[in-house]
Amino acid sequence: MDKTFISERFQELQDEICSTLQEADGKLIFKEDLWERPNGGGGKTRIGKEGSVIEKGGVNFSAVHGKTPEKILKALKLEEADFFATGVSIVLHPFNPFVPIIHMNIRYFEMSNGTYWFGGGIDLTPHYIIEKDAVFFHAMLKRVCDEADNSFYPKFKTWADDYFFIKHRNETRGIGGIFFDRLNENSTRKNKSELFDFVFNVGKTFCPIYVELMKRNRDSSFEDHHKKWQKLRRGRYVEFNLVLDKGTKFGLDTNGRTESILMSLPPQAHWDYDHIPEENSKEEKSLKLLKKGIDWVNFEVNA
Amino acid sequence: MDKTFISERFQELQDEICSTLQEADGKLIFKEDLWERPNGGGGKTRIGKEGSVIEKGGVNFSAVHGKTPEKILKALKLEEADFFATGVSIVLHPFNPFVPIIHMNIRYFEMSNGTYWFGGGIDLTPHYIIEKDAVFFHAMLKRVCDEADNSFYPKFKTWADDYFFIKHRNETRGIGGIFFDRLNENSTRKNKSELFDFVFNVGKTFCPIYVELMKRNRDSSFEDHHKKWQKLRRGRYVEFNLVLDKGTKFGLDTNGRTESILMSLPPQAHWDYDHIPEENSKEEKSLKLLKKGIDWVNFEVNA
Numbered sequence: 107m108d109k110t111f112i113s114e115r116f117q118e119l120q121d122e123i124c125s126t127l128q129e130a131d132g133k134l135i136f137k138e139d140l141w142e143r144p145n146g147g148g149g150k151t152r153i154g155k156e157g158s159v160i161e162k163g164g165v166n167f168s169a170v171h172g173k174t175p176e177k178i179l180k181a182l183k184l185e186e187a188d189f190f191a192t193g194v195s196i197v198l199h200p201f202n203p204f205v206p207i208i209h210m211n212i213r214y215f216e217m218s219n220g221t222y223w224f225g226g227g228i229d230l231t232p233h234y235i236i237e238k239d240a241v242f243f244h245a246m247l248k249r250v251c252d253e254a255d256n257s258f259y260p261k262f263k264t265w266a267d268d269y270f271f272i273k274h275r276n277e278t279r280g281i282g283g284i285f286f287d288r289l290n291e292n293s294t295r296k297n298k299s300e301l302f303d304f305v306f307n308v309g310k311t312f313c314p315i316y317v318e319l320m321k322r323n324r325d326s327s328f329e330d331h332h333k334k335w336q337k338l339r340r341g342r343y344v345e346f347n348l349v350l351d352k353g354t355k356f357g358l359d360t361n362g363r364t365e366s367i368l369m370s371l372p373p374q375a376h377w378d379y380d381h382i383p384e385e386n387s388k389e390e391k392s393l394k395l396l397k398k399g400i401d402w403v404n405f406e407v408n409a
Numbered sequence: 410m411d412k413t414f415i416s417e418r419f420q421e422l423q424d425e426i427c428s429t430l431q432e433a434d435g436k437l438i439f440k441e442d443l444w445e446r447p448n449g450g451g452g453k454t455r456i457g458k459e460g461s462v463i464e465k466g467g468v469n470f471s472a473v474h475g476k477t478p479e480k481i482l483k484a485l486k487l488e489e490a491d492f493f494a495t496g497v498s499i500v501l502h503p504f505n506p507f508v509p510i511i512h513m514n515i516r517y518f519e520m521s522n523g524t525y526w527f528g529g530g531i532d533l534t535p536h537y538i539i540e541k542d543a544v545f546f547h548a549m550l551k552r553v554c555d556e557a558d559n560s561f562y563p564k565f566k567t568w569a570d571d572y573f574f575i576k577h578r579n580e581t582r583g584i585g586g587i588f589f590d591r592l593n594e595n596s597t598r599k600n601k602s603e604l605f606d607f608v609f610n611v612g613k614t615f616c617p618i619y620v621e622l623m624k625r626n627r628d629s630s631f632e633d634h635h636k637k638w639q640k641l642r643r644g645r646y647v648e649f650n651l652v653l654d655k656g657t658k659f660g661l662d663t664n665g666r667t668e669s670i671l672m673s674l675p676p677q678a679h680w681d682y683d684h685i686p687e688e689n690s691k692e693e694k695s696l697k698l699l700k701k702g703i704d705w706v707n708f709e710v711n712a
Contacts, residue, residue, distance in 0.1 A: 139683070153682045164682070274661045274670075337677070344678070345671075348651035349661065358577045358652065367577075368648075371680040374640070375647070378676070379456045379467070380442070380668045 107299050112214045113169040113192040115302075117150070119212075119309045120167040120194050124152055126313045127165070127198075130320055131157040136165065141363050146172035147190075151366045155373075159205060159324045163198040164369030174217055175360050188218040193226075194309060195353075197370040198316065203336035204326035206232035206239070207280070207343060208316050209370070211353070212309045214302075222298070224305045225287035228312060229266055230319075231280030231343060233336040235392040237407040239319055240281045244402035247284050250311045254304035255296065259403075262286045267398040272346050277396040279346045284308070335389050337376035344375045410602050415517045416472040416495040418605075420453070422515075422612045423470040423497050427455055429616045430468070430501075433623055434460040439468065444666055449475035450493075454669045458676075462508060462627045466501040467672035477520060478663050491521040496529075497612060498656075500673040501619065506639035507629035509535035509542070509622060510583070510646060512673070513615045514656070515608045525601070527608045528590035531615060532569050533622075534583030534646060536639040538695040540710040542622055543584045547705035550587050553614045557607035558599065562706075565589045570701040575649050580699040582649045587611070638692050640679030647678045 124136045134157025142148040149168030154160055169192040179187065193213030200207070212226035230243050244263070251259035262284035270279040289301050296304070347354050347370050357367040383389035427439045437460025445451040452471030457463055472495040482490065496516030503510065515529035533546050547566070554562035565587035573582040592604050599607070650657050650673050660670040686692035 155682070162680075162682070274667045341674070344647060345651060348648060349658075355652075361577075364577045365683045368680065369682055371644070373681070374677055374679050376677050377465075377671065377674040379458070379465070379672055 107302055109169075109190050109192065109214070109216060112302060115306060116169075116192055116194050116212070116214075116309075117167050119306070120150065120152070120165055123194075123196065123309075123313055124154075124165050126317065127154070127160070127163070128157075130313075130317045131159045133158040134160050134163070136163075139365075141366070143170045143172070143363070146170060149363070149366060151363070151369065153369060157201075159200050159202065159320050161199050161201040162373040164196065164366075166195045166366055166369065168193060168195075168366070175356075177356075177359075182221070184217075184219065187221075189215065190217075191215045195370075196312065199340070199372045200320070200324075202324055202326060203233045203328050203332040204236070204323040205320060206230050206323075207340075207372075208312075208319070210309070210312045212305045214305070221290075223288040223290045223293075224301050225289065226305055226308055227262065227266060227283060227285035228308060228315070229270055229280060229283035229285065231339070232392070233339045234332075234388055235281060235395045236323070237395075237405060239322060240395075240402050241405050241407060242318065243281065243283065243315060246311060246315050248403050250304075250307050251284065253307065254300065255294070258286075258304070259284065264399075270346065271398060272342060272350065274349070275342065275345070277342065277393070278398055279343065279396075281395065281400070281402060282398075334376065335383075337372075337374055338378060338381060340372035341375040341377050344371055347371065410605060412472075412493050412495065412517070412519060415605060418609060419472075419495055419497050419515070419517075419612075420470050422609070423453065423455070423468055426497075426499065426612075426616055427457075427468050429620065430457070430463070430466070431460075433616075433620045434462045436461040437463050437466070439466075442668075444669070446473045446475070446666070449473060452666070452669060454666070454672065456672060460504075462503050462505065462623050464502050464504040465676040467499065467669075469498045469669055469672065471496060471498075471669070478659075480659070480662075485524070487520075487522065490524075492518065493520075494518045498673075499615065502643070502675045503623070503627075505627055505629060506536045506631050506635040507539070507626040509533050509626075510643075510675075511615075511619050511622075513612070515612045517605075517608070524593075526591040526593045526596075527604050528592065529608055529611055530565065530569060530586060530588035531611060531618070532573055532583060532586035532588065534642070535695070536642045537635075537691055538584060538698045539626070540698075540708060542625060543698075543705050544708050544710060545621070546584070546586065546618060549614060549618050551706050553607075553610050554587065556610065557603065558597070561589075561607070562587065567702075573649065574701060575645060575653065577652070578645065578648070580645065580696070581701055582646065582699075584698065584703070584705060585701075637679065638686075640675075640677055641681060641684060643675035644678040644680050647674055650674065 134154040136152040136154040147170030171190040174189040196210040216222035248259040266282040266285035437457040439455040439457040450473030474493040477492040499513040519525035551562040569585040569588035
């Protein structure tokens with residue numbers, strides 16, 4: 107269970123996800139940019155544009171190494187250490203406003219002093235919240251968590267609610283999902299190999315989830331006002347990623363590859379001053395569900 | 410020269426700028442939202458949409474007071490103090506891609522311990538850089554600076570170059586302008602009344618500058634690809650404001666009024682993975698001029 111093994115499995119996962127998404131979409135083609143990090147390592151950025159379902163999507167792999175950034179050293183009270191970090195990151199922006207935006211990330215970090223941890227998660231950002239899809243999404247996440255440890259889903263679901271919260275809007279970014287960081291022997295009851303299995307299974311569950319959500323909603327009919335709402339919600343996605351997301355901030359602060367980091371941004375976004383949805387509209391109903399603490403697995407779906 | 414006098418002059422300036430812009434645009438109408446700050450003071454947010462030149466614009470006034478936020482107290486090594494802050498902030502996003510985005514801010518801050526300062530500036534973000542307009546813009550700023558002090562323009566021009574720099578893109582946001590902060594007797598050779606006059610004159614020079622730039626370019630013809638470039642540049646504007654702008658960050662961190670703070674965001678923005686303009690295109694030429702340290706006042710304009 108060394109870093110080479112982990113980064114190889116992550117690369118295989120990237121390949122598998124790209125081909126599954128291309129097939130499910132029917133028109134999408136990922137183009138690859140190989141890049142090198144000046145201070146060590148590199149990545150494979152794969153971007154697909156203008157598919158039949160996915161308007162813009164990125165499925166990135168990276169494995170970088172070098173001197174540990176000051177920020178992390180300080181937080182861990184270390185003087186100096188080399189680091190190695192590898193991960194897979196995905197953001198998909200669909201064309202149809204009834205298909206949700208999805209984000210997935212799994213990552214592994216280790217340092218020359220022996221410290222290591224896994225992190226990651228999957229979260230969903232529907233422009234319009236379709237309750238039965240939200241229940242399906244969370245049930246799938248609960249299943250993959252429960253296979254590893256019954257304590258994981260409630261803990262990581264709450265973590266996602268807290269992490270993907272846009273304080274200045276008093277809204278969650280979407281319906282959450284799971285988020286976890288710094289998992290190792292000290293923070294869990296699992297050993298390294300069990301934690302790898304869990305994280306890798308989270309990665310493996312991405313396609314079954316999103317392919318199903320694509321299938322359910324790709325042919326939903328929509329009008330201009332639905333597209334307008336989608337672009338407003340994409341604006342909120344931009345606000346979260348640029349103001350609050352720690353990964354984005356860290357990447358930009360440490361001279362990461364800007365185009366790979368900002369592949370998460372939507373193709374377009376829209377801002378309208380003080381936009382308030384009409385009473386009892388689908389938009390208002392969705393907005394009311396952008397709250398922390400909703401028990402989606404046991405949510406009673408309105409017919 | 411007390412805070413009431415300053416905030417009254419600022420309000421008059423807001424009124425004057427709004428009516429001048431409405432007249433120059435011909436179709437634009439500002440709508441006002443009065444708001445109160447729960448912890449003291451409030452503001453007048455004025456937003457104009459879908460004018461004949463201005464697609465979306467905000468001209469905001471605020472005067473707020475209360476306990477000084479922790480961040481400022483720490484920076485000044487103070488235990489506790491009340492503060493008062495008043496300012497006028499403007500961002501205008503024009504419809505025609507050949508009319509530039511403009512930003513202006515003047516502000517006054519004082520604390521119960523007697524500390525005070527003025528800050529502000531004007532900067533221009535053309536989607537397409539028109540060299541003679543850039544020279545005109547900087548010459549106007551130099552004039553208003555020189556009237557107060559010959560050292561101001563070079564100092565505040567460099568400050569703007571440094572402030573409006575998007576590090577993760579290695580680009581300036583636009584062609585800069587002037588930016589200044591913490592001006593008082595200690596940091597300049599001016600007294601409070603002279604500094605107020607300077608800052609107020611910066612405010613007064615906003616309309617002569619922008620009305621001229623509107624006039625010069627409002628009827629320029631454009632095509633779809635120019636609008637696409639405009640939206641990409643608006644995307645960079647969003648990146649600067651959400652990732653780097655200190656005023657935005659401070660406002661969001663301290664529970665400011667979100668809709669007033671984010672009125673600076675464009676009506677739409679566009680992100681395209683790794684977009685590289687064609688060689689020798691207008692887009693590429695503009696990109697090459699988004700650099701620090703260009704001496705715009707003495708720039709040799711190509712015919």
